[in-house]
Amino acid sequence: MTLTLPAAAAIGDTLAQIGTPSLLIDLDVFDKNLRAMADLTAAHGMALRPHGKAHKTSAIALRQIAAGAVGICCQKLSEAYPFALAGVKSIHISNEFVGADKVAMAVALAQAVTLSVCVDSLTQVADLAHAAEQAGVNIAVFPEVDIGANRCGVSHSDDLLHLVEAVTRSPALRFAGIQAYHGGVQHIRSWAARRDAAGLGADRAATFVSALAARGMRCPVVTGGGTGSVEFDVRSGVFTEIQAGSYLFLDGDYQDNEWREVVRPQTSLYALSTIMSAGRPGHAVCDVGLKGLAVDSGLPRFVAYLPGEDGPVLSYVAANDEHGILRVTGSDECGTAFLEGRRILLPPGHCDPTINLHDAFICYRGDRVEAIWPIDARGLSR
Amino acid sequence: MTLTLPAAAAIGDTLAQIGTPSLLIDLDVFDKNLRAMADLTAAHGMALRPHGKAHKTSAIALRQIAAGAVGICCQKLSEAYPFALAGVKSIHISNEFVGADKVAMAVALAQAVTLSVCVDSLTQVADLAHAAEQAGVNIAVFPEVDIGANRCGVSHSDDLLHLVEAVTRSPALRFAGIQAYHGGVQHIRSWAARRDAAGLGADRAATFVSALAARGMRCPVVTGGGTGSVEFDVRSGVFTEIQAGSYLFLDGDYQDNEWREVVRPQTSLYALSTIMSAGRPGHAVCDVGLKGLAVDSGLPRFVAYLPGEDGPVLSYVAANDEHGILRVTGSDECGTAFLEGRRILLPPGHCDPTINLHDAFICYRGDRVEAIWPIDARGLSR
Numbered sequence: 001m002t003l004t005l006p007a008a009a010a011i012g013d014t015l016a017q018i019g020t021p022s023l024l025i026d027l028d029v030f031d032k033n034l035r036a037m038a039d040l041t042a043a044h045g046m047a048l049r050p051h052g053k054a055h056k057t058s059a060i061a062l063r064q065i066a067a068g069a070v071g072i073c074c075q076k077l078s079e080a081y082p083f084a085l086a087g088v089k090s091i092h093i094s095n096e097f098v099g100a101d102k103v104a105m106a107v108a109l110a111q112a113v114t115l116s117v118c119v120d121s122l123t124q125v126a127d128l129a130h131a132a133e134q135a136g137v138n139i140a141v142f143p144e145v146d147i148g149a150n151r152c153g154v155s156h157s158d159d160l161l162h163l164v165e166a167v168t169r170s171p172a173l174r175f176a177g178i179q180a181y182h183g184g185v186q187h188i189r190s191w192a193a194r195r196d197a198a199g200l201g202a203d204r205a206a207t208f209v210s211a212l213a214a215r216g217m218r219c220p221v222v223t224g225g226g227t228g229s230v231e232f233d234v235r236s237g238v239f240t241e242i243q244a245g246s247y248l249f250l251d252g253d254y255q256d257n258e259w260r261e262v263v264r265p266q267t268s269l270y271a272l273s274t275i276m277s278a279g280r281p282g283h284a285v286c287d288v289g290l291k292g293l294a295v296d297s298g299l300p301r302f303v304a305y306l307p308g309e310d311g312p313v314l315s316y317v318a319a320n321d322e323h324g325i326l327r328v329t330g331s332d333e334c335g336t337a338f339l340e341g342r343r344i345l346l347p348p349g350h351c352d353p354t355i356n357l358h359d360a361f362i363c364y365r366g367d368r369v370e371a372i373w374p375i376d377a378r379g380l381s382r
Numbered sequence: 383m384t385l386t387l388p389a390a391a392a393i394g395d396t397l398a399q400i401g402t403p404s405l406l407i408d409l410d411v412f413d414k415n416l417r418a419m420a421d422l423t424a425a426h427g428m429a430l431r432p433h434g435k436a437h438k439t440s441a442i443a444l445r446q447i448a449a450g451a452v453g454i455c456c457q458k459l460s461e462a463y464p465f466a467l468a469g470v471k472s473i474h475i476s477n478e479f480v481g482a483d484k485v486a487m488a489v490a491l492a493q494a495v496t497l498s499v500c501v502d503s504l505t506q507v508a509d510l511a512h513a514a515e516q517a518g519v520n521i522a523v524f525p526e527v528d529i530g531a532n533r534c535g536v537s538h539s540d541d542l543l544h545l546v547e548a549v550t551r552s553p554a555l556r557f558a559g560i561q562a563y564h565g566g567v568q569h570i571r572s573w574a575a576r577r578d579a580a581g582l583g584a585d586r587a588a589t590f591v592s593a594l595a596a597r598g599m600r601c602p603v604v605t606g607g608g609t610g611s612v613e614f615d616v617r618s619g620v621f622t623e624i625q626a627g628s629y630l631f632l633d634g635d636y637q638d639n640e641w642r643e644v645v646r647p648q649t650s651l652y653a654l655s656t657i658m659s660a661g662r663p664g665h666a667v668c669d670v671g672l673k674g675l676a677v678d679s680g681l682p683r684f685v686a687y688l689p690g691e692d693g694p695v696l697s698y699v700a701a702n703d704e705h706g707i708l709r710v711t712g713s714d715e716c717g718t719a720f721l722e723g724r725r726i727l728l729p730p731g732h733c734d735p736t737i738n739l740h741d742a743f744i745c746y747r748g749d750r751v752e753a754i755w756p757i758d759a760r761g762l763s764r
Binding site: 003005006008017019020021022053075076078081084085095096097098099101102104105108109111112120121123124150151152153154155159183274275276277278279280283285287288290291292294295296319320321322323325337340341350352353356357358359378379380381382 | 385387388390399401402403404435457458460463466467477478479480481483484486487490491493494502503505506532533534535536537541565656657658659660661662665667669670672673674676677678701702703704705707719722723732734735738739740741760761762763764
């Protein structure tokens with residue numbers, strides 16, 4: 001049978017030619033966001049190690065590194081494989097992992113790239129040390145400390161000291177610093193409240209560094225921070241490396257933050273969708289729902305027509321599996337049938353899990369497709 | 383570089399050997415669910431056309447057809463391609479689509495399988511007729527009628543008549559029946575209230591059939607229904623074909639329904655996860671979050687240990703991107719460190735979008751992996 005799925009887009013296509021639903025990057029905005037974070041961290045002498053979990057795309061990681069990033073973070077070991085295969089030389093696994101299969105992946109990665117990992121228990125250190133020693137590889141280790149997120153990481157400096165001592169005892173492991181990340185701070189809406197919370201987190205991180213210093217242990221790197229807190233983190237005097245990821249895209253959840261001048265990313269990520277049913281007043285249905293847009297951080301905050309096009313105000317009010325329900329304002333009298341076939345741009349509420357639904361970014365500049373980037377770490381969550 | 387991602391599982395593995403997070407099917411339960419729906423619809427002389435959007439897996443579609451299904455539904459045209467390539471002969475696209483690229487996909491599919499599609503506007507009929515006539519293919523058409531969902535489909539029988547007339551005028555199209563589906567009814571918790579709502583929907587569908595009969599038009603098929611309403615739909619005297627999908631898995635949202643004796647599917651679908659951080663009292667963290675579990679219909683309703691294992695009661699209380707936060711009941715005194723490395727089974731709140739996150743089902747019977755089924759239509763939403 002000669003049945004072949006056609007590609008969603010080709011280089012040079014107009015936005016009106018792209019198959020929907022698709023995930024789009026506005027490259028003009030994306031480039032500005034990428035540059036601005038590189039400049040901000042460089043201006044403060046900070047290392048930038050952007051988070052690969054946000055985009056899961058080696059083509060983007062290589063662009064971040066070309067703009068000055070020291071390497072990338074991955075949240076999972078399997079996620080790191082496509083980045084390593086694409087030529088990323090320095091990868092930090094910003095998360096704990098447990099089990100012989102996971103430790104074996106860490107050892108395999110450490111044979112290919114400069115690898116660092118997080119730990120928060122002595123068992124994790126022991127298992128990693130054993131496997132790394134057997135394989136004759138060197139792995140840099142960052143104990144994770146809890147600075148208020150109350151998720152992973154040790155809460156007491158005694159526990160940190162025990163981890164550092166255990167790491168130091170293994171000839172295959174190297175204590176490289178600590179990881180201090182507080183996701184909740186990133187999404188505090190008020191700029192001033194976010195500043196204060198970021199300051200509190202940095203103070204907690206400093207306490208751990210001081211406890212190490214009191215034992216004569218130098219902490220070479222403090223890695224953490226994110227898009228929402230970066231302008232405070234770079235001035236904190238504690239962090240040396242920033243793990244921001246969403247700054248490339250500015251998803252809906254970050255749109256809800258109050259931004260000031262230092263950091264002000266703009267929306268570059270959209271689901272492109274077609275209105276495929278418009279039979280009743282005030283109501284239309286588009287072809288992207290839960291399988292193309294993550295809704296855990298809310299629905300798209302706005303609905304845009306293609307550049308240069310116009311129409312009644314649309315609101316995305318509900319996501320079914322494969323349908324998006326649109327409220328149409330100001331067309332109650334004449335019905336909405338004229339909207340059938342129109343294309344719309346929807347900024348996802350949460351970029352990371354939305355990107356994890358798609359196989360490629362279709363990247364456009366102006367009205368034309370300029371590049372198609374495979375999301376090569378999509379679905380790699382082990 | 384010789385870096386190859388290891389497989390998550392192999393046939394014969396125990397559950398303790400599977401890489402996590404992974405998506406598991408308990409085959410003993412799955413087989414019972416599959417058989418029960420086939421038996422129920424057969425006993426009432428109804429066609430069963432299960433929904434491929436639920437599982438997106440040709441290996442499952444072929445098992446449904448072997449058990450008596452007449453074919454499958456797909457929600458999207460691109461989704462139908464892997465099913466057609468795997469040998470499914472009859473596919474119904476249970477959804478409207480608009481645009482030249484979509485119509486071209488329908489024509490290509492109609493050259494490979496017996497294809498039917500939904501329409502709810504005259505434009506859709508005209509575009510499809512034109513392309514089908516050009517290509518010399520025959521496509522069966524089901525106008526969709528609105529029986530209360532207020533999503534797609536025509537609301538008035540005059541509009542239905544206009545669609546049927548337009549379909550009939552094209553030599554390439556064939557009026558095959560109507561589609562009448564009401565998703566909201568499926569999830570009404572009370573059995574009696576669900577019965578009443580399903581009855582109301584069936585009455586509305588019957589009104590459309592009567593309006594056609596009054597014009598001398600026979601309606602060969604009324605397709606619709608779902609897992610929550612099927613026991614009422616099969617007795618309605620209106621539906622001739624059932625589109626249920628979730629009955630194979632019984633996700634969390636359906637677990638919340640009240641079930642009686644006629645239909646009583648059991649949970650067969652789980653995310654397998656490992657606890658990878660357990661450093662504080664009453665709290666542990668597992669390795670599956672938003673990227674492995676859809677949370678639009680709530681979090682997993684319960685947390686189970688592996689068969690034969692035991693431990694304190696766990697509740698999955700929050701999903702981060704790659705972390706699941708667990709509340710641990712009854713271990714406040716001694717901490718939770720003993721849980722590190724333990725594996726747990728989590729039934730997804732919503733099966734369809736959860737399955738769309740994974741590349742394969744790892745299917746087990748008892749304690750052993752019996753099969754691995756690629757989710758070959760994953761991500762195909764065009």
